[in-house]
Amino acid sequence: MSDHQHPAIPVLTDEEKRRRDARSRALGLLLGGLAILFFIVTIAKLGGNVFNRPI
Amino acid sequence: MSLATDTSLSDDRVEAAGRPLAAQGAPRDYYELLKPRVMQLVIFTALTGMLTAGPHINPIIGFASLLAIAVGAGASGCLNMWYDAKIDALMTRTAKRPIPSGAVTSGEALAFGLTLSVGSVLFLGLITNWAAAAFLAFTIFFYVVIYTMWLKHATPQNIVIGGAAGAFPPMIGYMAVTGGFNLATVLQFLIIFIWTPPHFWALAIVKADDYARAGVPMLPVVSGGVETRKQILIYSVLLAIVGGLPTFFGFASWVYLVVATVAGAAMIWFSYDLFQKREGDAARKAAYRLFGFSILYLFGLFAVLLIEELVPLMPWSLHL
Numbered sequence: 001m002s003d004h005q006h007p008a009i010p011v012l013t014d015e016e017k018r019r020r021d022a023r024s025r026a027l028g029l030l031l032g033g034l035a036i037l038f039f040i041v042t043i044a045k046l047g048g049n050v051f052n053r054p055i
Numbered sequence: 056m057s058l059a060t061d062t063s064l065s066d067d068r069v070e071a072a073g074r075p076l077a078a079q080g081a082p083r084d085y086y087e088l089l090k091p092r093v094m095q096l097v098i099f100t101a102l103t104g105m106l107t108a109g110p111h112i113n114p115i116i117g118f119a120s121l122l123a124i125a126v127g128a129g130a131s132g133c134l135n136m137w138y139d140a141k142i143d144a145l146m147t148r149t150a151k152r153p154i155p156s157g158a159v160t161s162g163e164a165l166a167f168g169l170t171l172s173v174g175s176v177l178f179l180g181l182i183t184n185w186a187a188a189a190f191l192a193f194t195i196f197f198y199v200v201i202y203t204m205w206l207k208h209a210t211p212q213n214i215v216i217g218g219a220a221g222a223f224p225p226m227i228g229y230m231a232v233t234g235g236f237n238l239a240t241v242l243q244f245l246i247i248f249i250w251t252p253p254h255f256w257a258l259a260i261v262k263a264d265d266y267a268r269a270g271v272p273m274l275p276v277v278s279g280g281v282e283t284r285k286q287i288l289i290y291s292v293l294l295a296i297v298g299g300l301p302t303f304f305g306f307a308s309w310v311y312l313v314v315a316t317v318a319g320a321a322m323i324w325f326s327y328d329l330f331q332k333r334e335g336d337a338a339r340k341a342a343y344r345l346f347g348f349s350i351l352y353l354f355g356l357f358a359v360l361l362i363e364e365l366v367p368l369m370p371w372s373l374h375l
Contacts, residue, residue: 019081026082037119041182044115 078163084153088136088164089129089171096353097128097224100247103357104225104240106364107306108232120183120231124224127175127191131198131220133168137161138203146265179231187231194223208270211277214259218251219244239306242297246356249294253287253326254349260284260329260342280338284330287345291326295319298356311359318352325349 012020043050101124105117136143136154144155153159159167172195180188202217210216225243226236256274259266260283263275275283298315301307325345332338 016079019079022081023078023085026085037122040115041119044113045182 078160079157080153080159080163084158085167087153088133088159088167089126090132090135091129093132093221094125094129096221098125099354099361100243100357101125101224101228103361103364104228104243105232106361107225107237107239107243108229112232116182117232120179120187121228123175123179123182124191124227124231126171127179127195128224130168130171130175131195133164133171134195134199135203137164137168138199139207140164142269142271145269146262148262148265183231184234186234187227190223190227190230194220194227197223208272211272211274213272214255215252218248218255221251222247238304239301242300242304242306243357243360245297245300246294247353249290249297250349250353253290253294253322254346254353256283256287257329257342257346257349261339261346280333284326284333288323288326288330291319291322295323301360307360308363311356311363314359315356318355321348322352 010016098121102121105112105121136152139149140152140154140161143149143152149155154161154164172192176188176192176195179191198217198220202213202220206213206217222244225240225247229235229237229240259273260275260280263273263280266273267276274286295316296319298319299312302309302312302315322345325341325348329338329341329345332341
């Protein structure tokens with residue numbers, strides 16, 4: 001740890017960096033999956049009414 | 056929760072490292088917090104309950120509902136691990152769980168469990184109905200507060216009453232589709248409810264020392280191995296009877312009755328085998344055999360119920 005770093009900020013080991021990256025990827029996939037799921041469920045709930053609008 | 060205020064078991068890890076630590080958990084650790092094997096059972100039984108409502112289920116809404124119920128169950132498992140982390144650390148069976156092993160802090164697990172609980176209940180309510188969402192919320196409350204925080208530490212009947220939480224999913228699944236109850240899913244609830252004690256006590260007999268060390272009043276710890284074996288046998292006989300009820304009430308075919316009868320007889324036989332073997336390696340093996348078979352039993356019965364709901368017009372699906 002260099003003198004310029006704040007002592008309360010964790011210094012990550014390579015393993016910790018790898019796990020953080022894995023968590024970030026998993027969270028990204030999860031959020032993306034949820035967005036797709038919410039969209040599909042919304043369309044399913046609307047059913048045929050999804051086309052019932054003025055063109 | 057910050058590292059400075061997190062009073063979890065993982066503080067030991069921070070002290071040992073002598074430096075501030077970042078979150079340690081890999082995605083797999085968070086997945087393990089959801090008790091995935093219990094979730095499999097929940098998905099399977101909730102799907103069976105859901106299909107009991109009939110074939111007119113929107114598959115997308117059905118899938119999303121099942122996902123919400125499974126995540127709700129996982130969230131309650133996560134909150135269970137959060138509350139019992141110190142006990143888990145004392146038992147060989149649970150010492151490697153994410154919190155006692157130091158992969159995830161108590162604070163992280165609490166936040167994860169609460170987020171998933173609220174999210175799953177809201178999602179189920181928005182896509183199906185609020186009665187099903189309230190039932191899911193009640194099930195999470197029952198498992199975390201009634202079972203984990205109270206019964207587990209208070210009475211040897213903990214898993215008998217607490218088993219209701221694991222038995223609710225078929226009723227939640229049906230309610231998600233219809234907004235109400237029916238007798239078929241009440242019977243499915245009863246099967247899981249009666250199944251839980253012999254299933255869990257078989258494991259508790261083997262792990263009695265663990266539970267005693269952790270101060271959990273499981274039946275083998277409080278009343279001893281002989282009384283537990285007797286109770287297992289009684290519950291297995293009850294289970295064999297209750298297991299056949301769906302056919303007699305017209306919710307399943309004679310094929311189901313044959314499977315339930317044979318499997319019920321096997322449950323009784325494995326329980327009797329355990330009843331006879333009181334000491335040593337033979338007793339341990341008998342307990343594990345019963346534990347393993349009980350899982351097969353429940354999956355088997357619900358698999359037949361599920362298949363019969365999926366293909367109700369097959370000749371062998373004719374009801375009595």
